[in-house]
Amino acid sequence: MDKSQAKQKIASLTKQIKHHADLYYTKDKPVISDQEYDQFFRQLQKLEKEFPELSAEDSPSQRVGGKPLKLFKTITHKTPLLSLDNAMNFEELEAFDERVRKGLGLGEERVEYVAELKMDGLAISLLYKHGKFVQGATRGDGKNGEEITQNLKTIRSIPLTLAEPVDLEARGEAYLPLKDFAALNEERETAGEPRFANPRNAAAGSLRQLDPKITASRPLDIFIYFGLGPDMKKHSDVLDYLAQLGFKTNPNTEICSGLSEVKNFVEKWEEKRDKLPYEIDGIVVKVNSFPDQKKLGFTARAPRWAIAYKFAPRQAETIIEKIDLQVGRTGAITPVAKLSPVKVGGVTVKRATLHNEDEVKRKEIKIGDYVKIQRAGDVIPEVVSVIKAKRTGDEKEFQMPKHCPVCNSELYRPEGEAITRCINAACPAQVKERIRHFCTREAMDIEHVGPAVVDQLVEHKLVKDVADLYGLTTKELESLARFAEKSARNVIDSIQNSKDRPSDRLLYALGIRMVGRIVASLIAQHYDSLEDLFDIKAGELEKIHGIGDKVASSVERFFAQKENHKLIERLKKDGVRITDQKAKGPQPLKNKTFVFTGGLAMMARPEAEELVRSLGGHPSSSVSKQTDYLVAGTEPGTKYEKAKKLGVKIISEKEFDSLIKKA
Numbered sequence: 011m012d013k014s015q016a017k018q019k020i021a022s023l024t025k026q027i028k029h030h031a032d033l034y035y036t037k038d039k040p041v042i043s044d045q046e047y048d049q050f051f052r053q054l055q056k057l058e059k060e061f062p063e064l065s066a067e068d069s070p071s072q073r074v075g076g077k078p079l080k081l082f083k084t085i086t087h088k089t090p091l092l093s094l095d096n097a098m099n100f101e102e103l104e105a106f107d108e109r110v111r112k113g114l115g116l117g118e119e120r121v122e123y124v125a126e127l128k129m130d131g132l133a134i135s136l137l138y139k140h141g142k143f144v145q146g147a148t149r150g151d152g153k154n155g156e157e158i159t160q161n162l163k164t165i166r167s168i169p170l171t172l173a174e175p176v177d178l179e180a181r182g183e184a185y186l187p188l189k190d191f192a193a194l195n196e197e198r199e200t201a202g203e204p205r206f207a208n209p210r211n212a213a214a215g216s217l218r219q220l221d222p223k224i225t226a227s228r229p230l231d232i233f234i235y236f237g238l239g240p241d242m243k244k245h246s247d248v249l250d251y252l253a254q255l256g257f258k259t260n261p262n263t264e265i266c267s268g269l270s271e272v273k274n275f276v277e278k279w280e281e282k283r284d285k286l287p288y289e290i291d292g293i294v295v296k297v298n299s300f301p302d303q304k305k306l307g308f309t310a311r312a313p314r315w316a317i318a319y320k321f322a323p324r325q326a327e328t329i330i331e332k333i334d335l336q337v338g339r340t341g342a343i344t345p346v347a348k349l350s351p352v353k354v355g356g357v358t359v360k361r362a363t364l365h366n367e368d369e370v371k372r373k374e375i376k377i378g379d380y381v382k383i384q385r386a387g388d389v390i391p392e393v394v395s396v397i398k399a400k401r402t403g404d405e406k407e408f409q410m411p412k413h414c415p416v417c418n419s420e421l422y423r424p425e426g427e428a429i430t431r432c433i434n435a436a437c438p439a440q441v442k443e444r445i446r447h448f449c450t451r452e453a454m455d456i457e458h459v460g461p462a463v464v465d466q467l468v469e470h471k472l473v474k475d476v477a478d479l480y481g482l483t484t485k486e487l488e489s490l491a492r493f494a495e496k497s498a499r500n501v502i503d504s505i506q507n508s509k510d511r512p513s514d515r516l517l518y519a520l521g522i523r524m525v526g527r528i529v530a531s532l533i534a535q536h537y538d539s540l541e542d543l544f545d546i547k548a549g550e551l552e553k554i555h556g557i558g559d560k561v562a563s564s565v566e567r568f569f570a571q572k573e574n575h576k577l578i579e580r581l582k583k584d585g586v587r588i589t590d591q592k593a594k595g596p597q598p599l600k601n602k603t604f605v606f607t608g609g610l611a612m613m614a615r616p617e618a619e620e621l622v623r624s625l626g627g628h629p630s631s632s633v634s635k636q637t638d639y640l641v642a643g644t645e646p647g648t649k650y651e652k653a654k655k656l657g658v659k660i661i662s663e664k665e666f667d668s669l670i671k672k673a
């Protein structure tokens with residue numbers, strides 16, 4: 011490919027990627043699969059590597075992160091990012107409304123407010139010049155923040171170019187979705203790194219990385235809530251304007267007429283906050299009208315026209331009755347506190363994870379202790395602290411046992427690691443957990459095979475490993491308690507339907523230590539088939555950005571075991587997909603049928619037909635009703651007349667050429 015072809019190709023790939031990124035990250039309505047998106051992306055990266063002079067500042071490839079920094083630069087915000095006053099209850103909210111009405115000289119009239127969800131994330135400022143993203147920074151202390159432009163570029167919902175060439179400062183809240191927060195903590199724990207205490211810390215820790223590639227590997231997102239356009243009279247206009255420019259604004263924002271509607275909004279979301287995919291800790295209420303905001307002004311530290319209503323923390327006090335031990339799929343022994351049942355934010359909690367032996371020691375947790383527990387979304391509740399003042403002296407120290415509570419083999423805690431393990435691979439607890447993990451939604455997504463079914467399958471020796479699932483018959487299932495013909499059929503169908511998952515899902519499903527969804531997808535991007543990993547060396551994997559030495563040696567160890575090759579070969583024999591199709595280019599002509607007639611000036615006929623094929627179309631030699639385009643060169647033959655009669659679209663060679671380039 012020469013430079014001018016590369017330039018065209020880069021332009022067309024950039025356009026495609028931006029379009030699909032917008033649908034996916036900003037509008038949440040993807041039309042192509044993640045794999046197809048990745049393929050566009052990798053093609054672009056390859057071309058930009060070949061022709062570095064053609065890579066643009068706002069190229070989507072900037073999203074993967076630039077060079078690591080030595081330290082962050084401090085920048086001063088043009089206008090400070092103020093904090094808001096808090097309201098802890100409805101009385102304080104009422105007092106705020108009264109102050110606002112008084113300040114505006116109103117009687118009983120209702121003030122128009124905008125109510126927004128308050129994200130548990132990190133406040134961010136984004137500067138645009140002529141519509142281009144030029145600088146991003148943390149809030150810092152409000153006046154000074156840290157410049158983290160490179161890291162922010164990795165957040166795909168932050169537009170690098172706006173729909174209009176305006177100068178603008180946008181403000182928003184960067185956050186890590188709860189499921190990614192849980193996955194990240196799980197990965198950190200298996201890698202022996204400390205867990206993040208909450209999603210906000212995880213977002214901050216991810217954005218304040220000197221190596222942007224680490225940030226790029228964390229699925230951060232952002233909601234923008236401020237950015238002044240020309241002639242704006244209301245905050246709600248700003249939000250509309252921001253969305254028009256291409257920013258992601260939170261769809262759960264409402265204009266409220268008066269305090270009673272604000273209260274309804276608060277009550278609604280306090281109840282529904284568990285249903286959200288991200289953590290919120292309250293509601294932000296702002297006076298909608300800008301002239302009114304101006305009239306109200308500021309106190310020394312906060313605007314008078316806004317307030318943050320804080321939800322009650324989802325914490326509660328209870329007693330640790332007992333500490334159970336759970337055996338995970340990698341043999342990790344997790345101490346779990348059995349609690350006196352207690353309501354926390356509307357949900358009854360009976361258990362809380364204690365993570366590992368060191369955590370129990372660090373928090374000085376004893377059996378019988380009164381503790382404060384906390385939960386966020388669907389993440390398993392945690393013990394925050396012990397209430398030592400309530401100790402009676404009857405509390406008991408927790409001892410990590412020497413033997414597996416399930417298979418009784420000796421437990422082992424590697425030097426420098428926090429986690430104690432059962433290293434008996436045949437340990438029934440581990441077998442069950444491996445199969446459960448394999449079937450989960452994020453892994454092979456096998457419906458109808460939940461924990462209870464897995465228990466039955468393993469206990470009746472129908473399944474010893476994940477490959478056995480694919481050999482199950484309805485007859486075998488029907489022999490089990492609680493199974494009828496239909497439920498057995500459902501299970502078998504779900505298992506069969508899972509055979510075609512992309513290979514990164516399978517890689518994750520295998521439950522290799524330290525291989526979470528993010529790592530699995532990084533590895534799968536570099537290898538077409540799981541068989542390519544059979545002789546993999548850690549050193550080779552470490553070359554992949556985002557994969558550290560511990561993860562790499564864990565993968566090497568897994569694939570060094572011949573039993574694991576056999577397992578994968580058995581899966582393959584059963585028809586489970588272990589290879590992804592080779593990276594294909596974009597397919598702008600997908601399913602379009604082309605017929606050529608007459609002489610072509612720019613290329614030979616076979617070449618043109620090959621081009622159609624490579625872009626996903628079908629070349630054909632005869633015209634029919636199914637033909638989408640007839641490309642007519644010089645002196646077209648009878649096909650031309652036939653196409654005309656059938657109403658097939660006839661285009662010139664030049665139009666064909668621009669059709670390809672446009673794509």
Ligand SMILES: [Zn+2]
Binds near residue numbers: 414438439
């Ligand atoms: Zn065991």
